[in-house]
Amino acid sequence: MFRHQKELQFEVKVDRPDPKLARAVQEVLGGQFGEMTVMMQYLFQGFNCRGEEKYKDMLMDIGTEEIGHVEMLCSLISQLLDGASPDDQAEAAKDPATAAILGGMNPQHLLVSGLGGLPSNANGIPWNGSYIVASGNLLADMRSNLHAESQGRLQVARLYHMTTDEGVRATFRKMLARDRYHQYQWMAAIEELETKNGVVVPATFAPEDEMEAQPHAYEFWDLSEGTASKEGRWAQGEAQDGTGEFVHLENPAPQGNIPNMKVPAHQLHHDLAEKTGMQNVKDTVKRMLHDKE
Numbered sequence: 001m002f003r004h005q006k007e008l009q010f011e012v013k014v015d016r017p018d019p020k021l022a023r024a025v026q027e028v029l030g031g032q033f034g035e036m037t038v039m040m041q042y043l044f045q046g047f048n049c050r051g052e053e054k055y056k057d058m059l060m061d062i063g064t065e066e067i068g069h070v071e072m073l074c075s076l077i078s079q080l081l082d083g084a085s086p087d088d089q090a091e092a093a094k095d096p097a098t099a100a101i102l103g104g105m106n107p108q109h110l111l112v113s114g115l116g117g118l119p120s121n122a123n124g125i126p127w128n129g130s131y132i133v134a135s136g137n138l139l140a141d142m143r144s145n146l147h148a149e150s151q152g153r154l155q156v157a158r159l160y161h162m163t164t165d166e167g168v169r170a171t172f173r174k175m176l177a178r179d180r181y182h183q184y185q186w187m188a189a190i191e192e193l194e195t196k197n198g199v200v201v202p203a204t205f206a207p208e209d210e211m212e213a214q215p216h217a218y219e220f221w222d223l224s225e226g227t228a229s230k231e232g233r234w235a236q237g238e239a240q241d242g243t244g245e246f247v248h249l250e251n252p253a254p255q256g257n258i259p260n261m262k263v264p265a266h267q268l269h270h271d272l273a274e275k276t277g278m279q280n281v282k283d284t285v286k287r288m289l290h291d292k293e
Contacts, residue, residue, distance in 0.1 A: 015168070029119075042060075043067075137201055142190045218239055218247055
């Protein structure tokens with residue numbers, strides 16, 4: 001059960017309208033790493049979580065908080081759009097200063113949402129359910145969550161420097177602080193799960209099950225110019241799970257065969273091996289002329 005409370009998690013109050021900034025804020029609302037994405041990602045992971053009650057509770061707690069963040073951003077966007085109108089757009093053409101603000105406005109804020117937030121990114125592309133990850137594997141999902149929070153916090157930090165509006169910045173600081181906590185949270189969960197099951201996903205497919213392919217799990221194939229990459233931790237020393245030693249292959253050789261693909265049926269009109277219809281006609285004419293001789 002979900003219950004809506006009218007008060008926002010944190011106060012949202014802007015000093016002045018800024019339709020151009022409202023368009024940019026759409027990215028952290030409905031973009032790939034926006035609040036709509038983490039909201040749906042955590043909730044679906046929580047809905048589908050089996051067997052580990054504390055992880056389910058945590059996912060539902062944070063997913064529900066993200067619903068509130070979506071509402072906060074919609075409120076922020078609405079306040080940034082206050083006072084905008086089609087007449088203002090016409091005036092923008094007369095005054096360069098006004099044009100700089102309203103000229104970058106998302107027209108859908110006027111035409112579609114009536115000066116409210118949209119479920120889309122900064123370019124007006126609708127939010128997409130394929131942005132979310134809910135695999136049923138806790139470690140894989142927690143790593144995806146850490147990635148999503150990292151990208152989301154990065155975008156909010158960039159937005160922070162796009163405005164001097166202290167009211168907007170205060171809202172962003174709250175979001176930055178919460179996104180920082182959420183990174184701590186996912187890191188703690190990842191550490192706990194790695195300690196329990198190992199660092200490789202899925203843990204239930206053991207290295208020995210890879211059989212003859214197992215040695216390739218420790219090879220760094222150097223496939224670019226230069227050899228600087230061999231200095232990294234990924235190319236030397238023991239694997240993180242202690243099952244083997246990394247090996248740097250400076251000039252790795254192909255170990256497979258050259259593909260020999262069968263030519264598709266003529267009805268697919270691939271024009272690869274058989275002669276084209278025009279060529280067949282030419283050949284037929286040549287044979288007829290030769291026969292007359």
